[in-house]
Amino acid sequence: MRNTAVRLDKVPEPPGCSVLGNAPLSDPPAEGVRVRRPTLHAVAARAGVSKSSVSRVINGEPTVAPEIRQIVMAAVTELGYVPNGAARNLVTQKTNTIAIIVSDPPAGLVSDDPMFAMVVRAASRELEAAGKQVALVLAGSDESRRRVEQYLAAGHVDGAMLVSMDGSDPLPAVLARTGLPVVSHGRLATPGLMPYVDNDNLGGATKAVQHLLDQGRQRIATISGPLDMQAAQERLNAYRQALKDTGRRSIVALGDFTRISGAEAMRQLLDDDPQLDAVFAANDLMAIGALRTLREAGRRVPEDVAVVGFDDIEAALYTAPPLTTVRSPMGEQAARTVRLLLELLANGSADSVILPTEIVIRESA
Amino acid sequence: MRNTAVRLDKVPEPPGCSVLGNAPLSDPPAEGVRVRRPTLHAVAARAGVSKSSVSRVINGEPTVAPEIRQIVMAAVTELGYVPNGAARNLVTQKTNTIAIIVSDPPAGLVSDDPMFAMVVRAASRELEAAGKQVALVLAGSDESRRRVEQYLAAGHVDGAMLVSMDGSDPLPAVLARTGLPVVSHGRLATPGLMPYVDNDNLGGATKAVQHLLDQGRQRIATISGPLDMQAAQERLNAYRQALKDTGRRSIVALGDFTRISGAEAMRQLLDDDPQLDAVFAANDLMAIGALRTLREAGRRVPEDVAVVGFDDIEAALYTAPPLTTVRSPMGEQAARTVRLLLELLANGSADSVILPTEIVIRESA
DNA sequence: CTGAAAGCGCTTACAG
DNA sequence: CTGAAAGCGCTTACAG
Known part of the structure; x- marks a missing residue:
């Protein structure tokens, strides 16, 4: 049983906690008095x-x-x-800070996706190395989109990097019309709004399906990501095309890039076609969910059903069996990706970049 | 074989990409001309x-x-x-922004820890809801610590929330002496520098070991986190105390909170004491690593070896078998934790808060 | 309730 | 190479 009644203990701290054994640069501030810094x-x-x-x-x-x-x-x-930073910013008309704007749906679907952390972390590191500060902005609701626009218009940042997870998101257009330099981590549904860096999703997914085909798998299903996401679309299209080329029919279940959705989609796939002998999941998280369902259903992987994921997150090394997957350069080389993006931002370039993918063969397929 | 030669295709974008079908608020900026905003x-x-x-x-x-x-x-x-934001900040002497300062070791040990993402995301959401902006600051090296201090001293933020992963980190002292309001996500090694919110690590770890004891496990080992982290210390101490209370001896291997370290520690544990029948891993990531090693070694979980983790990250639901673990309120209720922290920040309170934990029993123990 | 004036803490032409 | 002055775009006492 889960205990929902939650205690919360207050732990009083000894009063007057000042700096312990650290010589301050200047006179230490008196208790409670906010010292005015020298000008x-x-x-x-x-x-x-x-x-x-x-x-x-x-x-x-x-x-x-x-x-x-x-x-x-x-x-x-x-x-x-x-x-004083504000005074400097005011007179120089620049802030030395870049916004990382994450389109964060309130539902929090992608909340556990390690990709988020990797991108944000890599961006912070690179920006810091470049002597820039980073403003992190989450934009989910309409309300918050309005706030983001105001924020940019207020001149708080010199430019922005968009990490959008949702292709139907109006955010890119909002950002584009601020007139500030903006780049996107991942291709957008509406082309031409801003330059981007993205994985070669088409190529990667094609390799995944081809690998399954090469193994002689006959009934290859797929678990797609949410179709309002560009990456999901491309991976699904590649799957469809590859099967079509061999005269096979598509077997598609829809997920949303979370583990749980992968587990559910796998269940449905098993219902729809109990004979299926392979699954291509559009990301590793869903592949992990699918593995659980297969285990529960008593199917052996890869003997009965082969599974291939996409992204090659670290967890893919720890599944049972270890996951065959497509390495995403945006994850694997997050730092490089971000560096490219920041170059685009600095150059004011309009050229986008697509990074090649490769398949990583482990035991699940 | 991993292909290390990486292609990089330039995809030229059609020139003159302006806003598509979005009526701008004011006149659209002319190509390349940076418009001066109205004052x-x-x-x-x-x-x-x-x-x-x-x-x-x-x-x-x-x-x-x-x-x-x-x-x-x-x-x-x-x-x-x-x-204009800078002008406002200058005259009002406040910025309406809070810094989230993450002590991010260059080694990147904790890079894949979902806790990081949860905290940052929860903090951003709460801050945004409170109408505040967030500055994300990664502080790993000495150099970057200096930069953080300068940054705070420059008046860029009104306060800061520290997410420190390393107890021996000099960062807290640096922050404390800026005189700005600061709070810590997680207890610090040096007490009294600033208020904090933390899990009841002692209580949680005790429950974990007690559960193993209740099952009649005889040889209970532990995989500890890095000992310069407060949480790791506390969890290890609780383990030691619980075993000591029953006259058992401790069997300890050291990890660093990553999956790979958990896998390695488990290997060593198996060498040290092939008879062990239970393991308490100080976090779920290491428990996941341990599960892999046990699987490779042909030990059944939980029949041969019981495994308990700590944190209850989402991945704990997807291991084979699903992981018994201790639910961390800082992870499970990240939003609430952050809200508490922001209250502390606003109040200028010196009282810290400790959140109670509970054990979540699944199949691994 | 409204406006003229001072000032927040800097940088940057401009003279010298 | 140095300094006096203007000004970045706001807010805020202070008169009226």
Whole structure:
């Protein structure tokens, strides 16, 4: 039985917890008092030079006499000066920050997809390496889309990278019309709105089905992703085309890229065609769900039914049996993908990039 | 064989891709020309009132005559005016944004941990619901820690939520001395630096071991997480204490919370004590790794060896057999956890919160 | 209830 | 190479 009544214990903390054994840069703030940080003006006064000179030193301009630079640096260190970001942004008209905008459906369907984490993490790393800050924006509802537009229009960021999971999403058009540089992680349903980087989904799915065909599998089914997602569409199309080329008929069940949907779709597939001997799941998460259903139904994998996934997430190595799948370069090489995207953003380029996929053969097929 | 030579196809995009069928709010920007957005001044001129009045309307102040409000709103809509964020931040001395700071080791050990995604996602949602923006900051290296400190000192955010995975991390102390309000997702090694919310790791791990004991298991091993992480420490301590209470000896292997480390630790455990009949893995990811090793070694679960995990991530439902585990409220109720954290942040409270855990019994033990 | 003025903390031509 | 001045786009006392 699951215990739903939840205790919540308050653990009082000893009062007056100040920094323990860490020498602060400047005077430690008095309890509860929000200290006003030193300004450029204060540094200039301390150093006995003009604000202009301090500014130049701070920004590393070469046209500063060494002696001035030195005295300014001393004052900066002494006062613990850090330039105010808002003031800088205001005058320079740039923010040095890029938004990562994730189209996050309220239903949270893709919530456990490791792809999300990989992309966000890789983007953060690359952006940080490039000296940029990242604003993370989740945009699910109409309301939040409006907020995103306002946010961009307010000049909070210099550009944005869209991670859209839903092809029918109006977000791309909203972003495109802000006039800011925008790129997309994954191809969009509406072409031409912005450049993108994407997997070669068509090629990858074709390889998956071909592998099954090469094994002599006769009745090859597929579990598709949600059809409002571009990647799902392409993978399904490739499956259909490959079967058609060999005169076979398609056996399709619909999932939504989650494990549970894969399990359910597999159940339906088994009902529809008890004779099927292979399944191509449009992502690994659904393949994992399908494996569970097959296990429960007493079908052996790969003897009775072969299973191929797509993405090659880490979990694919730990299924029983280990999963044969298509390696997605956007997952496997998330850093590289993001770097490409940031290049597109910087260049203002309109050229998109498609990354080649490869099949990874393990034991499930 | 893995194909390492990677093609990369350039897909040229048709030139001149403008917004398709979406009526922009204002005039569409000319190709390549970065339009200067209208300012408060422009709105005031258009409406024939003072800037003060426009500002009041924009900020929803009640002391504005209805007619003025109306005419201002008309001008705002007509010009597509959105207040400049930097200017606002500068004058109000607040940013309306909260930083989520993730202590992200360069090694990327925890890279695939679904906990990361859950926390970040939940935090983003709650923050957005509260009308706040979120700055995502990854802090792994010394260098990046310095950058974080600068970033906070620059006044870019009003507060920060730390998601630290590493107890020996100097980051918390760095954050604490900025003087900004900070809270921690998870207890820190150094107490008193900031309030936190955490799982009842001790209680949870005790329940896990007790369950194994209740089953009459005799030789109960554990796979610990990295000991510089607070949660790993606590779970290991609970295991030790529970065994000690029954006069049993501890059998410990060290992992780092990843699947692969769980698989390796299990191998070592099997070497060390081939007779063991139960394993408590300090998280589900390592339990998944352990299951693979046990399968490869021909041990049946749970007949030969019982396995219990910790966290109850979604994948725990899909292992073979399904994993008995301890439900972590920080994962299961990520939204609530984050809400608590944000309350702490807002209140400036120094009270921490510990959330109770419960065991979820499935088939692996 | 409204407006003129000061000022938030910077950067950047412009003289010198 | 340096400094005085203007100005980025807002908000906020302060008079009226």
